[in-house]
Amino acid sequence: MRSKARLATCLGLIAAGSFAAFSASSAERLTLYCSPQIEWCQLMVEAFSKETGIDVAMTRKSSGETFAQIKAEARNPKGDVWWGGTGDPHLQAAEEGLTEPYTSPVHDQLHDWAKNQAKASGGRTVGIYAGALGIGYNEDLLKSKGLPAPKCWEDLTKADYKGEIQIANPNSSGTAYTTLATIVQIFGEEAGFEYLKGLHKNINQYTKSGSAPIKAAARGETTIGITFMHDMVTQAVQGFPIKIVAPCEGTGYEIGSMSIIKGGRNPESAKAFYDFALRADIQVRAAEAKAYQVPSNGGATPPPQAPKLDELKLIDYDFKKYGSSAERKRLLKKWDEEVNSLPR
Numbered sequence: 001m002r003s004k005a006r007l008a009t010c011l012g013l014i015a016a017g018s019f020a021a022f023s024a025s026s027a028e029r030l031t032l033y034c035s036p037q038i039e040w041c042q043l044m045v046e047a048f049s050k051e052t053g054i055d056v057a058m059t060r061k062s063s064g065e066t067f068a069q070i071k072a073e074a075r076n077p078k079g080d081v082w083w084g085g086t087g088d089p090h091l092q093a094a095e096e097g098l099t100e101p102y103t104s105p106v107h108d109q110l111h112d113w114a115k116n117q118a119k120a121s122g123g124r125t126v127g128i129y130a131g132a133l134g135i136g137y138n139e140d141l142l143k144s145k146g147l148p149a150p151k152c153w154e155d156l157t158k159a160d161y162k163g164e165i166q167i168a169n170p171n172s173s174g175t176a177y178t179t180l181a182t183i184v185q186i187f188g189e190e191a192g193f194e195y196l197k198g199l200h201k202n203i204n205q206y207t208k209s210g211s212a213p214i215k216a217a218a219r220g221e222t223t224i225g226i227t228f229m230h231d232m233v234t235q236a237v238q239g240f241p242i243k244i245v246a247p248c249e250g251t252g253y254e255i256g257s258m259s260i261i262k263g264g265r266n267p268e269s270a271k272a273f274y275d276f277a278l279r280a281d282i283q284v285r286a287a288e289a290k291a292y293q294v295p296s297n298g299g300a301t302p303p304p305q306a307p308k309l310d311e312l313k314l315i316d317y318d319f320k321k322y323g324s325s326a327e328r329k330r331l332l333k334k335w336d337e338e339v340n341s342l343p344r
Contacts, residue, residue, distance in 0.1 A: 035085025063174025086174030091323030175210025182252030
């Protein structure tokens with residue numbers, strides 16, 4: 001009996017030791033789904049790993065693609081944190097119960113617009129940066145083709161620009177979905193979809209990634225790109241002839257967000273990254289990766305090249321409505337049926 005008792009005790013200690021070893025090793029890992037530009041994703045991974053010793057596996061995909069992946073993996077989550085990308089799909093993920101509520105100790109340092117994102121989601125996501133939509137064009141190409149410089153959204157439907165414009169597909173890109181929702185809010189839904197049909201005639205390609213159109217414009221592959229202004233700044237800072245236009249009718253904006261994935265395998269590492277990413281000293285490092293969004297921490301000074309949001313004509317973007325699952329699905333279905341199905 002004593003031998004059996006000793007054997008049971010040994011087995012129990014072995015099991016406990018195995019569990020402790022698993023827990024320790026689990027705490028030293030993080031799987032990060034990243035939606036901003038790859039250079040910024042890599043900078044964040046390297047800085048976090050260097051500070052904490054936590055091994056990070058990172059995948060970079062656009063907002064729409066990442067949301068679809070998290071949804072597909074809901075029964076067996078592979079990721080721990082979704083960092084960056086437009087806030088609308090983060091809000092949808094929160095609504096569908098795909099992310100976990102968490103309030104960081106850094107929360108009180110954030111701008112109100114970042115806190116409002118958390119409030120709207122029941123604490124399941126938070127704002128990490130902001131950026132406004134705009135029109136970017138290659139000045140050299142525009143001049144060589146004798147085209148007028150666009151000043152307004154309406155200008156982009158003119159026949160002059162046939163085959164000269166790129167924008168991402170709103171099914172895969174949070175940037176393009178924000179544009180879709182912005183047009184609907186500026187013009188109204190009926191007139192907005194008529195506008196999108198007119199714009200469709202001038203599109204040469206719907207890209208997968210939201211930043212791809214302005215990169216193509218920088219390389220001379222298209223004349224005009226519709227994306228976020230900070231992505232245009234990235235190209236201009238590198239010396240490409242990109243000019244940035246704030247549309248005369250006003251424009252929408254994003255609250256780039258961060259969420260902890262529900263059921264992730266490394267919850268403690270996820271919280272550590274969450275706190276890390278909200279710190280002012282980390283957010284100011286974005287410029288090292290040529291990322292020029294406006295940071296959410298009030299103690300983080302935006303890079304001088306960042307668009308001045310307070311100087312732009314921003315619409316009162318309805319994040320709650322257009323971040324809802326039902327509205328997003330409805331608008332995307334309507335866009336597929338009424339716009340993307342048309343010939344160009």
